[in-house]
Amino acid sequence: MAGSQKRSWRLEKGSWRLEARTTAGVLLVLTLLGLLSWLCLAQASKVSTVRYHIGEKEAERERLQRGNAELLAEVMERLNVSHLENMALESGYVPAGELRYLDVPGYPGGVSGGGLAVATKDAVVAPEEPRGLGGSGVARWWGKVLSQFVAWAGTQP
Amino acid sequence: MITRGRIASKSNNEEDENSGSKERAFRRLAFLIAILTGLVLVIAVRLFYLQIVQGFFSGNPQPTPPNYAPEVASHRGLIIDDSGYVLVLNTFEYDVSAAPNSITNTQCVASHLSPILGVSPGELVSLLDPEKPYALLKKRVSQEVAEAIFLLKFRGIYLEPRLRRKYPGGALAAHLLGFVNLDCKGSYGLEGYYDSLLRGASTIPEGKAYSWGEAVPVVFHQLALPQDGTHLVLTLDRNIQYLVERELAKAVADYRADSGTIIVMDPKTGAILAMASFPSYDPNRYYEAPMELYINPAVSDQYEPGSVFKIITMAAGLDAGIITPDSTFYDSGTIEVGGAVIKNPDRRAHGLATMTDILAHSLNVGVAYISTSLGEEKFYAYLKRFGCGDYTGIDLDGEVAGTIKEPGSRDWYKSDLGTNSFGQGVAVTPLQMITAVAAVANGGSLMKPYVVERIVDDRGVIVTQPTVVRQAVSTQTAEQLTDMLVEAVERGTELAMVPGYDVAGKTGTAQIPVGDYYDPELTIASFVGYAPADDPRFIVLVKIDKPRLDPWGAEVAAPVFRTIAERLFVLLDIPPDNIRLASLVD
Numbered sequence: 001m002a003g004s005q006k007r008s009w010r011l012e013k014g015s016w017r018l019e020a021r022t023t024a025g026v027l028l029v030l031t032l033l034g035l036l037s038w039l040c041l042a043q044a045s046k047v048s049t050v051r052y053h054i055g056e057k058e059a060e061r062e063r064l065q066r067g068n069a070e071l072l073a074e075v076m077e078r079l080n081v082s083h084l085e086n087m088a089l090e091s092g093y094v095p096a097g098e099l100r101y102l103d104v105p106g107y108p109g110g111v112s113g114g115g116l117a118v119a120t121k122d123a124v125v126a127p128e129e130p131r132g133l134g135g136s137g138v139a140r141w142w143g144k145v146l147s148q149f150v151a152w153a154g155t156q157p
Numbered sequence: 158m159i160t161r162g163r164i165a166s167k168s169n170n171e172e173d174e175n176s177g178s179k180e181r182a183f184r185r186l187a188f189l190i191a192i193l194t195g196l197v198l199v200i201a202v203r204l205f206y207l208q209i210v211q212g213f214f215s216g217n218p219q220p221t222p223p224n225y226a227p228e229v230a231s232h233r234g235l236i237i238d239d240s241g242y243v244l245v246l247n248t249f250e251y252d253v254s255a256a257p258n259s260i261t262n263t264q265c266v267a268s269h270l271s272p273i274l275g276v277s278p279g280e281l282v283s284l285l286d287p288e289k290p291y292a293l294l295k296k297r298v299s300q301e302v303a304e305a306i307f308l309l310k311f312r313g314i315y316l317e318p319r320l321r322r323k324y325p326g327g328a329l330a331a332h333l334l335g336f337v338n339l340d341c342k343g344s345y346g347l348e349g350y351y352d353s354l355l356r357g358a359s360t361i362p363e364g365k366a367y368s369w370g371e372a373v374p375v376v377f378h379q380l381a382l383p384q385d386g387t388h389l390v391l392t393l394d395r396n397i398q399y400l401v402e403r404e405l406a407k408a409v410a411d412y413r414a415d416s417g418t419i420i421v422m423d424p425k426t427g428a429i430l431a432m433a434s435f436p437s438y439d440p441n442r443y444y445e446a447p448m449e450l451y452i453n454p455a456v457s458d459q460y461e462p463g464s465v466f467k468i469i470t471m472a473a474g475l476d477a478g479i480i481t482p483d484s485t486f487y488d489s490g491t492i493e494v495g496g497a498v499i500k501n502p503d504r505r506a507h508g509l510a511t512m513t514d515i516l517a518h519s520l521n522v523g524v525a526y527i528s529t530s531l532g533e534e535k536f537y538a539y540l541k542r543f544g545c546g547d548y549t550g551i552d553l554d555g556e557v558a559g560t561i562k563e564p565g566s567r568d569w570y571k572s573d574l575g576t577n578s579f580g581q582g583v584a585v586t587p588l589q590m591i592t593a594v595a596a597v598a599n600g601g602s603l604m605k606p607y608v609v610e611r612i613v614d615d616r617g618v619i620v621t622q623p624t625v626v627r628q629a630v631s632t633q634t635a636e637q638l639t640d641m642l643v644e645a646v647e648r649g650t651e652l653a654m655v656p657g658y659d660v661a662g663k664t665g666t667a668q669i670p671v672g673d674y675y676d677p678e679l680t681i682a683s684f685v686g687y688a689p690a691d692d693p694r695f696i697v698l699v700k701i702d703k704p705r706l707d708p709w710g711a712e713v714a715a716p717v718f719r720t721i722a723e724r725l726f727v728l729l730d731i732p733p734d735n736i737r738l739a740s741l742v743d
Contacts, residue, residue: 066249079242080325081395
């Protein structure tokens with residue numbers, strides 16, 4: 001009887017030891033798995049967050065690029081030649097008439113200097129002297145008076 | 158004993174119970190393990206099927222999941238003129254859509270969106286039916302409207318960008334540029350020719366998705382960015398283009414013509430500085446214009462050039478050595494070639510005439526004399542050397558080769574040798590004509606015309622090098638002919654002259670074939686000229702179709718050339734000949 005009890009006690013003790021070892025092992029494995037899962041999830045979460053922010057930034061960049069394109073289109077429309085021409089005409093500019101190329105003595109690019117004459121845009125709007133009168137001093141004076149009169153007449157209402 | 162016996166019996170029962178409960182626990186555990194193992198096996202089999210069978214053996218290692226192919230569009234390349242002005246760019250319009258089943262306060266959303274979208278709140282509420290998963294609220298709204306909606310930050314409201322090609326210059330260079338249709342495909346002109354380059358490459362991200370189609374946020378392969386289209390920098394100068402278009406429209410209106418074309422080219426390189434045709438259309442609203450207007454007449458329409466073609470015949474005669482500028486012939490007013498009697502345009506006999514007289518008075522009889530003296534073989538060989546009947550190779554969509562009947566073909570008659578010499582019975586495109594004459598201006602070298610000067614992308618810049626197609630005639634011939642053309646302008650086409658500059662050129666008044674005959678009244682008036690004659694910086698071809706007030710090229714097209722040339726001397730900074738030549742002497 002005593003032997004039976006002793007055997008039973010030993011069996012129980014052995015079973016308990018076995019269960020304790022198994023439980024510890026399972027717990028250890030679970031802990032390790034949990035740790036690994038946590039690390040993995042934490043990493044995935046971090047990557048997801050970063051990716052989300054990247055997506056946001058990409059969308060923002062795309063949005064700004066589209067806004068930029070819209071602004072560029074607006075600028076180009078305002079730089080349209082016909083638009084500029086209309087603005088110039090409204091501002092009082094007139095289409096250029098006959099061009100004159102002036103020889104500027106001493107100018108590095110001038111004929112006297114051995115190079116090309118300068119095409120002065122100022123000459124575009126310079127009033128032309130009356131033909132045949134440019135030679136004499138009196139004629140030049142008369143032409144000047146005449147142009148002054150025309151200018152004065154133009155200012156009168 | 159009884160007690161002992163009871164105790165022993167109790168102990169045995171406990172043992173039995175313990176072992177029974179352990180067995181049950183073990184069985185339960187075994188059952189659980191079996192289920193878990195079964196589940197793991199199911200997952201393993203499924204994974205094996207997906208990864209190995211479907212993924213590997215199907216040759217598609219990364220199957221694209223359904224509903225997840227968000228194409229990332231590339232940006233179409235810009236088109237920029239010679240001076241940096243952007244002729245074509247991209248803007249965006251937006252489709253406004255919604256996921257009504259994820260909108261909580263429909264009334265509030267509708268009331269906010271209504272004034273922005275210009276749609277009544279009632280209509281929006283009906284569109285935002287909470288049972289629907291998707292609703293398109295409005296198509297193609299502007300960037301401004303989209304921005305306003307974006308700032309509202311409503312959940313369940315989406316903006317889908319749609320590329321829209323924008324042409325800030327409106328109709329400026331429309332024929333040359335072409336347009337992009339609603340399918341985002343380039344059509345006509347540069348948009349058509351360079352479509353694949355301009356378009357770039359869109360990308361479909363190599364991402365992962367859940368089985369229900371939603372993208373997994375952890376995507377490593379999505380970083381492949383779309384490749385934007387290349388930018389094109391043109392030889393075109395928008396100021397010259399504008400000038401040319403304005404003068405062309407004015408000429409067509411002034412002479413009550415049907416249409417017209419003007420091309421400005423750098424004869425030394427073949428670079429196109431301007432190319433305009435009238436009537437034109439606005440590529441921003443191409444769908445409102447008739448389809449006939451989409452075609453670029455400068456490269457796609459062929460016509461009988463008339464007397465302008467005498468330049469080619471004269472060049473052939475000079476180069477072959479059968480005539481010199483001072484050679485004379487007796488003009489009796491008619492010449493018979495292959496049974497056909499050819500007369501001068503003025504129906505007069507000019508008596509003893511030099512070769513320069515032939516050009517100055519545009520004598521058909523004179524050039525027919527040259528072509529017959531050359532003979533069929535040489536004459537047509539020279540036409541080919543000038544590129545007649547062949548593509549110029551310009552980088553524009555829809556170029557045609559022109560038509561030239563050659564000896565031996567069924568539709569060629571002996572009389573064609575005479576009529577072809579003054580541009581009748583032969584068809585060219587305006588571009589072919591100007592390219593051929595540009596060869597004379599360029600010392601006899603025929604250049605390949607081109608529009609794109611540079612192709613720019615992320616990898617670098619490709620610069621177009623001017624290409625010599627062939628030496629059409631000798632340099633000496635070209636110089637002699639240029640002198641003759643200068644004299645011809647001075648003597649016969651005063652309206653094309655620009656004070657201070659030597660202009661070489663030739664008029665053309667071509668009859669228009671209608672069936673087997675020529676229209677008795679309507680003509681094509683043209684002029685081709687280049688300046689400064691000794692060192693050409695530009696060549697201009699003016700072609701006015703069916704001018705009803707005046708049929709003559711010398712009176713319709715020549716003044717247009719003069720107006721354009723006067724402005725070109727300024728825009729290209731070309732001083733008068735005396736100043737320029739004096740500087741060369743110094």
